[in-house]
Amino acid sequence: MPEPSRHFTFALMRDFTLVSFACAVDTLRLANHMAEAAPYSWDVVGEGGGAARSSSGVEVALDGPLGELRRDAVLVVVGGTDIRAATSRPLLSWLRREARRGGPVAGLCTAAWPMAEAGLIDGRRATIHWENADGFAEAFPDVDLTGGIYTIDGRWMTTAGGTASVDLFLKLISDDMGEGFATAVADQLIYSSIRTDRDSQRLSIPTRIGVRHPRLGTVIRAMEENIEEPVSPAILAERVGMSTRQLERLFRRYLNRSPKRYYMELRLARARNLLMQTDLSIIEVALACGFTSPSHFSKCYRAQYGTTPYRERGTRQTPGEERPTRP
Structure with missing residues (x-):
């Protein structure tokens, strides 16, 4: 060879x-x-x-x-x-x-x-x-x-x-x-399974949340795919053939929080990533994560992370620092 x-x-x-x-x-x-x-x-x-x-x-x-x-x-x-x-x-x-x-x-x-x-x-x-x-x-x-x-x-x-x-x-x-x-x-390398470019980098939803429940996984996947335009829990429940109350019990049982709370945490986590990784304005970040009101976004963000979006971004910027630009 x-x-x-x-x-x-x-x-x-x-x-x-x-x-x-x-x-x-x-x-x-x-x-x-x-x-x-x-x-x-x-x-x-x-x-x-x-x-x-x-x-x-x-x-x-x-x-x-x-x-x-x-x-x-x-x-x-x-x-x-x-x-x-x-x-x-x-x-x-x-x-x-x-x-x-x-x-x-x-x-x-x-x-x-x-x-x-x-x-x-x-x-x-x-x-x-x-x-x-x-x-x-x-x-x-x-x-x-x-x-x-x-x-x-x-x-x-x-x-x-x-x-x-x-x-x-x-x-x-x-x-x-x-x-x-x-x-x-x-x-x-003691590498027992060679992955290809078709393999996903994220663990499956059941593995990530530690729960193997098909309908719960389907709902969470729908939440992750609809951050900018959130879908109501009632519609999510209907999509998997459950009542809103049944969905509520499912989330309480396995995740110890309501569907609404879990969805909010997903949206705020996305917002935090955007604040730290992009130059999007606060209102643009809010809109990208399904918040139509900057004040509501700020209130929810502070409740989750103990600081406002403005302060979060401010702690990660050096005064006078300029970001490189493309030609």
Whole structure:
């Protein structure tokens, strides 16, 4: 079997997610370990050179700053927490310049955000960690956001973070070395089930709520899919063949709250994500989460989180800080 030779340049962003980076690199390392001749090489870069600090506080030594890549390099950007603040102008300029080489570009964890900010994936399929999906969808409507663990659209690749890096890199290894070799690498990783781009990044609703009740799961799924225009509990109950009172008892029994309260918590959680991840105005966030009155939104938000939407956003902005803009 011919041995491919592929080089990866990992660009670590500020507060990058260590697990996404480590999963990718160690998958390549094990492929090299098992091959007759090491088919993969890599280097690690970041703004300023020196070292990059992960969101867990662990620092990784860099091989250099954001410079010109090897012509054959696969560029892999590793995102993490507070991705909007970490997306700097120098990083965006570098991404645009290096993307013009025409080589593959991958974004791990939240790195779909700077890829979209740089205008690289407009009209393309992409994924991002589910916690960032609401803000991403609002900020980049031209990107076809999926809920998959990873996407490959031409030369553009994105993952949802965490162990999804393993699945993407096993896919690349499978394409290079064959499915059997990739399976052997997964076995070395104690990775018993290789996922594909068709697998969802979220656990099923029954697993997430710890309850396996078909009609309850159907109602909760409907709530999650109708945040901007909430559906009344009476209609939700009718859709699953129950009375409103029966639905109320079902939620009380399994979730210790009313359907109305549970729905409100879902909407407020979406609002909190949008406040922290986008530049939408408070009223725009309220409308996106089914509140027609800013005062009612503020009252509900304060009851849930102990602060107002205005103060929530204010604590996450640095005075005078400007957000990078697309050209």
